[in-house]
Amino acid sequence: MRSEVLSAAARKNLFFSPDVLEIILSNSDPMAFTNTILATLSESAMFIEKKDIIDFIAGDSSIAPERAPAVPKNKRHSDMVVVPGTDITGDSTCEGKIADFAAYFKNRFFVLKRMIEKRRDFGASVSISRAVTLGREARIIGMIYEKKETKNGHTTLSVEDETGSCTVLISKDSPCSGEMFVNDEVVGISGKPSARGDLFIADKIFRPDVPAGRVWTPSDSVASVAFLSDIHVGSSTFLEKQWKNMIDWLKTNAYDMDIDYLILPGDVVDGIGIFPGQEEELRIADIYGQYEKLGEYIKEIPDHIRIALQPGNHDAVRLAEPQPALSKIFTKDFDSNVIMAGNPVNIEIEGRTLLSYHGKSIDDWVASVQKLNYDDPINVMREMLTRRHLSPMYGGKTAMAPEKKDYLVIEKVPDIFVSGHVHGAGKMDHRGVKIINASAWQSQTSYQKAHNFNPNPAIMPIVHLGTGTVTLKDFTK
């Protein structure tokens, strides 16, 4: 076939470059494809290059080969979009009325309840009002609104569904005595009512979680996505030298390493008036100036890289989560290749789902669960995944806006789950989900020092979208 194609071209005084020949031979009917090319391109040049073929195919879809030409897969085609319905930007309806809160919690309850019911090992549940009168084993699903330790070492939970509430007893001798609970999470509970009917005695707890046995399935993507969280532009503790090293490294390596996507998960600037005495530690004391400087930094990032940016608690948007994207007032001078997203948000990159959440609720997780701490944000993030909720505890340090649906529910299991906020750097695989804490570009502030908070800055996590390999690239040196 190869010689037939070449001699047909030679008869027309045309020559194919080797990669053109490869494209032709990958077609289901190479001879017919050759004749079409020769009839169309014979006027244009003596040597037919790959670009001519690609232009030719793009120009007339009716004559496109059935099989795609042998263009390297996923090379620079920039496939990154915000998943509709996961970003509050432009969709906020909340006025903060009592009715808004009721609807918000109802939405949370029913979405998480459905997830628990879908678990293969859970089966059918009964309503709480019915379960307490049944006198036999049953499964219930409820939202926890209070937990207490008794003086004998047992735990009681007050749980509620749409029909009523009950007190669940977790005896210290029960198989589920080691379970950890947070307020306003939704759990499935198997157990039975006590003889007096005033308690529901639990023997097993079911959480929505990520399905067991799920794994990262490799794809043919060759690209990687990198993360730079908590840049804190404008702070006097911004790590300018390390940042410059990282930009130089990207300029030299990003194209060859196929680092085609970059995510900035919030606290992109240091902001103004975020904590007491902050003004003493600002190099740029003007919020517009901070975003302007960030815009300059972004311009230095190689042009082939698509960027998505979301706000954090230091940025100039409402604090209540979900947070909308930064206003154009601040970002008008940014490169056009930057996607402005809300917080949290799902972003689809080459078929992978990325959940990006700044991570403010880590403060509440650490405050309410003894075994969780700031030095290990990755385990906090795993607890979020297990409960399929980024910030269940209402009324803590994380302000929440009662929108018509709960944007902080993790509705779809992501392939990659990234947060920042605590300025730590780490990675973990939980049932195929790559969990990442994406460091910071700010050294320890006096506020952090006073709160015994030790950051791990100047590290850029990179995830390969095909293999799922996670690398933490260190720029501290």
Ligand SMILES: [Fe+2]
């Ligand atoms: Fe931060």
Ligand SMILES: [Fe+2]
């Ligand atoms: Fe933060």
